Amino acid sequence: MGDANNCFHCPVPISRYAEVLMAHGGGGKLTRDLVEGLFIPAFGRPGAGPLHDGARLDLPAGRIVFTTDAYVVQPLFFPGGDIGSLAVNGTVNDLAMCGARPSSLSAAFILEEGLPMKTLARTAASMAEAARAAGVAVVTGDTKVVDRGKGDGIFITTSGVGVADPGLRIGPAEVCAGDAVILSGDIGRHGIAVMASREGLAFESEVQSDCAPLVDPVFAMLDAGVEVHCLRDLTRGGLATVLVEIAAGAGLNVRIEEDAVPVTPAVRGACELLGLDPLYTANEGRFVVFVAPGAAEQAVQALRSCPASAGAARVGEVLAGPAGTATLGGRFGADRILDMLSGEQLPRIC
Amino acid sequence: MGDANNCFHCPVPISRYAEVLMAHGGGGKLTRDLVEGLFIPAFGRPGAGPLHDGARLDLPAGRIVFTTDAYVVQPLFFPGGDIGSLAVNGTVNDLAMCGARPSSLSAAFILEEGLPMKTLARTAASMAEAARAAGVAVVTGDTKVVDRGKGDGIFITTSGVGVADPGLRIGPAEVCAGDAVILSGDIGRHGIAVMASREGLAFESEVQSDCAPLVDPVFAMLDAGVEVHCLRDLTRGGLATVLVEIAAGAGLNVRIEEDAVPVTPAVRGACELLGLDPLYTANEGRFVVFVAPGAAEQAVQALRSCPASAGAARVGEVLAGPAGTATLGGRFGADRILDMLSGEQLPRIC
Numbered sequence: 001m002g003d004a005n006n007c008f009h010c011p012v013p014i015s016r017y018a019e020v021l022m023a024h025g026g027g028g029k030l031t032r033d034l035v036e037g038l039f040i041p042a043f044g045r046p047g048a049g050p051l052h053d054g055a056r057l058d059l060p061a062g063r064i065v066f067t068t069d070a071y072v073v074q075p076l077f078f079p080g081g082d083i084g085s086l087a088v089n090g091t092v093n094d095l096a097m098c099g100a101r102p103s104s105l106s107a108a109f110i111l112e113e114g115l116p117m118k119t120l121a122r123t124a125a126s127m128a129e130a131a132r133a134a135g136v137a138v139v140t141g142d143t144k145v146v147d148r149g150k151g152d153g154i155f156i157t158t159s160g161v162g163v164a165d166p167g168l169r170i171g172p173a174e175v176c177a178g179d180a181v182i183l184s185g186d187i188g189r190h191g192i193a194v195m196a197s198r199e200g201l202a203f204e205s206e207v208q209s210d211c212a213p214l215v216d217p218v219f220a221m222l223d224a225g226v227e228v229h230c231l232r233d234l235t236r237g238g239l240a241t242v243l244v245e246i247a248a249g250a251g252l253n254v255r256i257e258e259d260a261v262p263v264t265p266a267v268r269g270a271c272e273l274l275g276l277d278p279l280y281t282a283n284e285g286r287f288v289v290f291v292a293p294g295a296a297e298q299a300v301q302a303l304r305s306c307p308a309s310a311g312a313a314r315v316g317e318v319l320a321g322p323a324g325t326a327t328l329g330g331r332f333g334a335d336r337i338l339d340m341l342s343g344e345q346l347p348r349i350c
Numbered sequence: 351m352g353d354a355n356n357c358f359h360c361p362v363p364i365s366r367y368a369e370v371l372m373a374h375g376g377g378g379k380l381t382r383d384l385v386e387g388l389f390i391p392a393f394g395r396p397g398a399g400p401l402h403d404g405a406r407l408d409l410p411a412g413r414i415v416f417t418t419d420a421y422v423v424q425p426l427f428f429p430g431g432d433i434g435s436l437a438v439n440g441t442v443n444d445l446a447m448c449g450a451r452p453s454s455l456s457a458a459f460i461l462e463e464g465l466p467m468k469t470l471a472r473t474a475a476s477m478a479e480a481a482r483a484a485g486v487a488v489v490t491g492d493t494k495v496v497d498r499g500k501g502d503g504i505f506i507t508t509s510g511v512g513v514a515d516p517g518l519r520i521g522p523a524e525v526c527a528g529d530a531v532i533l534s535g536d537i538g539r540h541g542i543a544v545m546a547s548r549e550g551l552a553f554e555s556e557v558q559s560d561c562a563p564l565v566d567p568v569f570a571m572l573d574a575g576v577e578v579h580c581l582r583d584l585t586r587g588g589l590a591t592v593l594v595e596i597a598a599g600a601g602l603n604v605r606i607e608e609d610a611v612p613v614t615p616a617v618r619g620a621c622e623l624l625g626l627d628p629l630y631t632a633n634e635g636r637f638v639v640f641v642a643p644g645a646a647e648q649a650v651q652a653l654r655s656c657p658a659s660a661g662a663a664r665v666g667e668v669l670a671g672p673a674g675t676a677t678l679g680g681r682f683g684a685d686r687i688l689d690m691l692s693g694e695q696l697p698r699i700c
Contacts, residue, residue, distance in 0.1 A: 027586025028691025054417030067404030159509035236377025341378025
């Protein structure tokens with residue numbers, strides 16, 4: 001993996017082109033220029049030999065986990081992150097949520113003709129930096145270019161391969177009545193950061209996206225021997241949507257207490273102003289974990305030992321019923337049944 | 351894997367929506383409707399349990415190969431294929447070119463708001479059919495929706511995981527002077543089919559894309575014990591670009607004879623009319639293979655036993671020099687040095 005900053009000063013004449021041209025996606029000379037002049041300086045060259053159609057992986061023993069996500073966030077850059085760091089962390093986190101240690105990523109770019117080459121270089125540098133931080137390599141990729149007005153700057157699809165302990169059983173079906181529900185930190189920052197950036201809103205204190213890799217928090221628990229039943233990162237639909245999905249998958253009731261859910265004053269204020277509910281606001285560096293009742297304290301301690309989950313807190317528990325529902329215990333004793341996100345709160349948030 | 355046609359008659363009320371809405375990419379109820387109502391009926395549900403963030407793969411022993419490609423072809427449907435079959439076959443073929451037997455695909459969709467739901471269903475059905483034909487499963491996916499005018503109907507990124515014999519050494523660095531160069535069939539059909547369809551051109555006889563999975567042809571050779579040194583599918587840059595790339599990677603001269611390269615009269619006529627060179631015209635179901643000199647006849651026989659490579663022919667050989675070049679031996683004794691595709695012959699061909 002080369003120094004990510006290289007792509008701003010690379011010796012290959014990528015600078016001949018201030019903008020992305022259709023031919024950069026044509027598979028010929030300009031595609032080769034882009035790969036040799038921008039992507040390889042950022043991501044490094046997998047193996048030593050000439051480029052081929054795919055990457056050969058040397059993986060440790062275990063069970064392979066495979067996942068993919070497309071990223072279409074607007075704007076491309078926002079406080080606390082950008083489409084590049086998002087594209088790495090989002091896919092890394094999907095692997096971590098399966099209990100897998102991320103190994104390798106692929107990156108496919110769909111670029112709009114006329115995109116400033118500097119924007120692409122900055123994005124690739126951010127991806128490389130995020131990959132390094134998460135301990136993964138970007139090993140294979142592809143670039144296509146679409147005509148002006150048929151795309152929106154940059155879309156990135158990353159796929160990830162990781163390796164999990166074959167004995168691990170993690171998923172909604174493993175959740176049991178009595179399980180403790182733990183949240184890794186305060187919610188809603190990613191959604192508010194992107195929204196504020198998109199709409200040019202200035203709040204009293206700038207809200208930074210929570211975008212972060214969650215590998216360390218997950219393995220802090222697994223390595224400590226915490227009996228983890230289910231992991232799920234909070235993304236587009238927010239905490240509420242995830243709890244409803246897991247309750248439905250488990251056929252149980254997931255109950256959280258409103259007062260226990262950390263929300264910063266800045267996010268709470270922004271949500272009130274914008275008419276949003278923090279429970280449905282997007283996150284990119286937060287997750288919930290369901291653990292055996294006796295393991296809750298150990299799980300919280302393990303999480304708090306990692307910077308990305310220093311604000312972890314127990315927020316609720318799993319009950320037998322009503323089956324397939326999620327309940328929010330309110331401040332004044334009033335319960336509220338949570339529903340999945342309906343409609344579209346914040347389009348193109350990731 | 352369910353019956354692909356299910357997605358046209360599925361019980362889930364996907365038909366409530368004649369068009370794709372922004373909320374279908376929002377991660378809430380409508381995203382769930384789309385997954386349960388359209389994608390799972392087409393691709394089947396990986397494993398038996400509830401959906402989780404990634405797919406767990408049970409792979410045979412061997413070396414993992416990992417690849418990705420984005421597909422932005424226009425029009426979405428063309429004679430002999432569509433963006434769905436292309437997105438499956440293109441990625442399957444990249445795995446096959448590494449000597450890997452394809453196992454699992456991921457599929458990430460970037461949809462434009464307002465896309466007719468029937469178009470998406472038809473595309474998913476085509477992907478499912480192509481996956482079945484290639485012997486792979488679509489095991490994980492993602493859907494994002496972008497605003498009208500910020501996309502172009504459907505973009506699909508597929509990634510693939512396959513397994514190769516760890517002892518196989520296939521790639522440009524393995525090519526030796528004296529190797530035979532074999533082409534799996536006639537060239538240029540995909541490019542002409544898409545071009546004709548896009549521009550509304552009617553030729554005397556309709557040209558069908560060659561879009562096809564190349565797993566059987568590759569393993570027909572490998573299973574027969576053919577000493578294969580390099581495999582490469584011909585895509586965006588055509589045969590000429592691939593030969594230049596391999597010559598550069600090998601540091602040798604790749605020489606082909608113009609008369610030996612099969613081109614159908616329909617493709618030749620269309621190329622003449624449009625001012626295109628069949629050597630630079632795109633293909634999606636053709637490849638070149640470099641084999642040890644004594645293995646050429648056996649390789650051609652193995653290829654001809656498969657429908658997708660029934661027209662295989664030996665087209666040239668590898669010489670020591672001039673190093674890093676590809677040469678076309680012409681009809682009248684005049685040689686021509688081939689260059690990589692320069693500029694953009696046919697944008698958005700795959």
